[in-house]
Structure formats: structure tokens, C-alpha cells
Amino acid sequence: MTRRILISIAVVVCALAIGPAAARAQGGPPLMTDDPGTPEPGTWEVNVAVTGDFTPGTGAYELPVLDVNYGAGSRVQLTAAVPVAFQHSSGEGTHGRLGEIETGAKWRFVDAGAALPVDVSTFPKLVFHPGVGGPAEDTELLLPLEAAREMGPFAVNVDAGRVFQRHAGQRWFYGAAFQYAPAERMQWLAEVHVETGTEDGTVRFLNAGFRRDLDAHRILMFSIGRSVFRGGAAGETVAYLGVQFHG
Numbered sequence: 001m002t003r004r005i006l007i008s009i010a011v012v013v014c015a016l017a018i019g020p021a022a023a024r025a026q027g028g029p030p031l032m033t034d035d036p037g038t039p040e041p042g043t044w045e046v047n048v049a050v051t052g053d054f055t056p057g058t059g060a061y062e063l064p065v066l067d068v069n070y071g072a073g074s075r076v077q078l079t080a081a082v083p084v085a086f087q088h089s090s091g092e093g094t095h096g097r098l099g100e101i102e103t104g105a106k107w108r109f110v111d112a113g114a115a116l117p118v119d120v121s122t123f124p125k126l127v128f129h130p131g132v133g134g135p136a137e138d139t140e141l142l143l144p145l146e147a148a149r150e151m152g153p154f155a156v157n158v159d160a161g162r163v164f165q166r167h168a169g170q171r172w173f174y175g176a177a178f179q180y181a182p183a184e185r186m187q188w189l190a191e192v193h194v195e196t197g198t199e200d201g202t203v204r205f206l207n208a209g210f211r212r213d214l215d216a217h218r219i220l221m222f223s224i225g226r227s228v229f230r231g232g233a234a235g236e237t238v239a240y241l242g243v244q245f246h247g
Helices: 002-016
Strands: 044-055 058-071 076-089 093-098 101-110 119-122 125-130 136-151 154-165 171-183 186-198 201-215 218-229 237-246
Touching: 201 237
Parallel strands: none
Antiparallel strands: 044 058, 044 237, 058 076, 076 093, 076 101, 101 119, 101 125, 119 136, 125 136, 136 154, 154 171, 171 186, 186 201, 201 218, 218 237
């Protein structure tokens, strides 16, 4: 599995490098697949969102999700995300607690140029899982790579990485996101995102959505999609609605 993932990543990055490059593609919220883009030095990007994950009879919500990003340099982004999570199930009602807390730093170590017209970054993250009583149940370390490029109004970015967790087996994730910008202030989005080694085995997410510039400092973001499990397990509907404040 690991070898196939690495070969797939290499093939996609080589394909992205063919032809002239343009501006950077934008992954990240409202998608699961990330990209190498970082805020301008000394500026902030703050995403305030609501997310949902639904199956028949159950639902998980994050309301709100506060995702704060800071441009610490021309190629460096510092990140912290804190959600309030709610779990609902038939017969048990709704229970709320602090959700998964993320901290990380993105470094874009390759800028698109004549030799390689692709941006490439890494985005190590620590994910803390607060227990119901307060102390962390476990901590995850995510080590991904991201690559992206644009071709006129079209853009594509890919990411892939390993998840390290003390009490879990080998886990990987990888995805590809596609963007079409028919107008300056509008972006249509679609992605395929895969997670392996989860409790449900390999899970594939198919998402679609958009970004819409509301003004010079606000962007409306939305996506909705479906997860597909092997073995006939029921799929999940996933959704994201938020506003990005930047400047």
C-alpha cells in the first residue's frame, strides 16, 4: 500500500510540472485536500465555520470551528484550530465537548519556476483529542506533502501524508482537488480524498463546493460530499459552511 501511494504521488507531481505555470491554486477549506499556499507575510487568515457529518440516526457537528492562520514569512504559515464538537444519536440525545485541537506550521520549500513550475510544501501538524473528562486521549502527528499549480482558470492540487498515533496502526491520507474560476470572485471546487487504516478501513470522500469573494476581506466557503466505505458500510454525508476573514 505504501509503495503504491508514493508512486501515485510522484506520477501526479510530474504531471503537474508539465507546461507553463500560473498563480497558485488554493486548496484547504472548505475542502479536505490542502495546498502549498500561505498568507502574505504579517497577515492573518481566520476561518469561522460550521461542519457536519451525518449518517442515518447519528450526526456529528462542529459549531463553531475557529481556524487561525498567520503568515510568518513569505513561505511560512502558522496554524491553530479549535472546534466545539457535538455528537447526536437517536435515543441518546446530544452531547457537546471540545473537539480536536490542531496546531502546525506550513513551509513552502519549492516556489514555481522555470525548472519546476509547481509549488511544493510540507505541513506538519499535531492533533490533540480531548477526552470527555478533559485529558487528552491521544495525540496524532500528521506529516503531509502538498503540490499545486494553475493553468488559466483551472487549477489542481494534491496532498498526501502519514498519520502517526501511539495506539493506532499505519494510517495514510491522500487527495486531489480541482478548481475552476469562471470569474475573478468565484471558484468552483471538487475533490477526491482518501483515508486508509481507519476504524472503517479505507474511506473515500467525494466533495464539491465553491468559494465566493464577498468583498476584499471576506470569502464565503461551502462544500458538501459523501464518503464511500468498502464492505457495504453506510456512507456519511459531510458538509462545511464558513467565512474566511483575511488581511
